[in-house]
Amino acid sequence: MPLTTSGTAACSSCKFFDAEGGNTALGLCRYNPPISQPTGETAGVWPKVNAMDWCGHFEPATT
Ligand code: SF4
Numbered sequence: 001m002p003l004t005t006s007g008t009a010a011c012s013s014c015k016f017f018d019a020e021g022g023n024t025a026l027g028l029c030r031y032n033p034p035i036s037q038p039t040g041e042t043a044g045v046w047p048k049v050n051a052m053d054w055c056g057h058f059e060p061a062t063t
Helices: none
Strands: 017-020 023-029 048-050
Touching: none
Parallel strands: none
Antiparallel strands: 017 023, 023 048
16 A cells, blocks of 8 residues: 555545544544553543644545
8 A cells, every 4th residue: 555645635535534523623543543541441542633634544535
C-alpha cells in the first residue's frame, strides 16, 4: 500500500475516519488498534483527529 504524500488527503474523506455522533469536525482514527489503556478497568484510547488532518496511511472512503 503506497503512502500518501499529496495535498489531497483529509481524514474526513478517509475510510479509517469515524465521525463521533455526527460531528464532522472531529473523529476517531481507526487505522490502528487503540493506544494506551490507563487502567485495566478503562477502555483503550483511539486517536482523535481533526477532519482536515491527514497522514500517510490515508485511503479514500468508498460509499
Ligand atoms: S490519521 Fe490517517 S489513517 Fe487516520 S483517518 Fe486520518 S488520514 Fe486516515
